[in-house]
Amino acid sequence: KAGVTQTPRYLIKTRGQQVTLSCSPISGHRSVSWYQQTPGQGLQFLFEYFSETQRNKGNFPGRFSGRQFSNSRSEMNVSTLELGDSALYLCASSLLWGGDEKLFFGSGTQLSVL
């Protein structure tokens, strides 16, 4: 059974640009959540999607957005990139949504903003 797939693996962008990251969940999983990981802040929750609807949202500015498609695949978009957006972006999938679900993480997309 294939795991969670994130693409691309690495990205280099410049300030002011926008970026779209992709996440394909484990087959049969209907929930996808996104996280930002930096050395200084650790893992921080961005948002969670289930059945194409955002169910939960963390404390990030509106420049961070996401969506989920009918096949459960999800994309995350960051507009007007800032230097501080440089981070490892992880997505995780689970069967259902909510705090009791076991999460399966992808290997992440390493974003560098220059």
Next chain:
Amino acid sequence: KNQVEQSPQSLIILEGKNCTLQCNYTVSPFSNLRWYKQDTGRGPVSLTIMTFSENTKSNGRYTATLDADTKQSSLHITASQLSDSASYICVVSAVDGNKLVFGAGTILRVKS
């Protein structure tokens, strides 16, 4: 404020030795506590998940304990191996809002 604090920040041990990592939390109302292992350049992998009623859970050489009264958890690694070198992250789930609160992690390095 919901917080999860882990100690130590980093740890170096010799191969074959045991070690214990600590996690203190103030998340309320509590739903469950998880330990994850994250290898460099990879996503976290779940080791254990414990609910309020569970005070011990094992996964091979990894044993997690939970004291819900003192809001403390520990992860004990027995007979460490070089492959145990990783970051170990404690995560607590709050019932209210279904949100996860992450600790900053403990970086473990096992030396031969």
